[in-house]
Amino acid sequence: MYRKEIKVMDCTVRDGGLMNKWQFSDEFVRAVYKACLEAGIDYMEIGYKSSESAFSRDEVGPWKFCDDKDLRRVIGDNNTPLKISAMADIGRIDPQDIPPAKDSVIDMIRVACYSHQVDKAVALAEYCIDQGYETCINLMAVSKVNEMDLDQALEDIGKCRVPTVYIVDSFGSMYSENIQHLVQKYRKAFPDKTLGIHAHNNMQMAMANTVTAIIEDVNMLDATLLGMGRGAGNCPVEILIAFLKNPKYRLLPLIDVIQEHIHPLQKDIKWGYHIPYLITGALNEHPRSALKWMDSEQGEDFVAFMKSMHDYELLE
């Protein structure tokens, strides 16, 4: 599946950090960085860009802020082909806390928003462009957005300079035909923009949906090591790289960092396919109730979880 426009973004630290409040050791983040570099991955999303006033450092690790001091301590000035990305959530970052790109190790800022926040996302993304960053917009939770609202959101995004827009399956509730439909819709709305895909694995569709997106000409591909990400996690980057068979990528460094750093984390952090995540995915719901359940004493009582869901009769 060689197509030179394809770029892979490893989101292990950013999306995986949702499972441990970004409490990764410097050694861990450095190991992921080195693996991405050696594997020829195009972008590494190293965390969220947030204002210090939005979260407490007592609760969350440094990768929730992506302060340049922390970044440089771990990856130096990153004079490498691997680009560094940080995600910005609307309302969690004050634009004045975003330094000019020339002063930062960060190359790209990805603005994540819900459809009703598109105006704010466009404004923030335009600001980041003016600051010298690569940008994109990740429009989240579209599986819950009605057609008219989605059309309006796409129209607003279509008018801005942001060159890349992501199809995001936030709840892991999409099958390949949903992905196909959305890619074609986004393509029509943005004939000149690059499209990206960010999938979740609640119904074990993340890899397949990413392949479907590739076939539909999506060129920015999000993935994580061993699928580490919120809840059921993401498209596993090692499966994606094995699929792409692109000479610019190497699989072995990814297998190595999985063995040494990611797989051991699975003993304590329960991402991946588990029944509560299947249930929220199949019901097209945010995984938060499943995450809370998995963390509780009754985490393995899947039947009780299913019955606790408001609309579970839809599945029963």
Add this chain to the structure above:
Amino acid sequence: MYRKEIKVMDCTVRDGGLMNKWQFSDEFVRAVYKACLEAGIDYMEIGYKSSESAFSRDEVGPWKFCDDKDLRRVIGDNNTPLKISAMADIGRIDPQDIPPAKDSVIDMIRVACYSHQVDKAVALAEYCIDQGYETCINLMAVSKVNEMDLDQALEDIGKCRVPTVYIVDSFGSMYSENIQHLVQKYRKAFPDKTLGIHAHNNMQMAMANTVTAIIEDVNMLDATLLGMGRGAGNCPVEILIAFLKNPKYRLLPLIDVIQEHIHPLQKDIKWGYHIPYLITGALNEHPRSALKWMDSEQGEDFVAFMKSMHDYELLE
């Protein structure tokens, strides 16, 4: 995805038994049976039909033989809508050990064969038809078969009375486009036969490949509880049932038996997505080397396993 012709076959005991030599307790098998019955599953494959001379009962459990005495002890005479299937491997069963269907609890015998064994498979399947069984042929490991050999095998199968033929992704090495290609090829070879799909999850494609097969008009769907099966396992039946949204199926009994009987087994039996299985799948190899590795002391040294594979440079 309602289509009345669709039938689901739970293969948990048969394919899952490859991971523990079919050493399941009667209680376990009865619980799976009851769950399938309550969930409205169409067929339960309860094991292999083998001759006693082919294996020792000291090594393998009763579900390697599917003797009617063992079956009736656990599921009685099965006067229910749930049909019972057993798989027969060429060379492991003497036809004289297959009783007439009227004397057996077994409803269906599925003959599994490699492409070079098709003549024997056809003969055995025809014999089973004469004994009164439903039958089908599962042509294994087709990802390793060249076009001329496959065409010959399909031609031979096309001439026999067997009403159902399975597309089998034995090594979990197929993407959806491979499934689509094979379904269309089999459909052309067998315009009047029912087609089935049996997928493995080495590259997390089992569920997606099953959905692709459904879209291509495949009506017999193999799946297992929590994907329990050899190596990376199968399409998880609970995800498939949630997808089908067919009023004849119920999800809750499956979630219940997973919670009580299947999920606890995961502590000791390592089926599911693991890096060694990814590597054999991506290399289109039998999982036996990965199974052996996972069982060894160096099971978590994924890099060494990758380097031990003959053609690993293809992936490196």
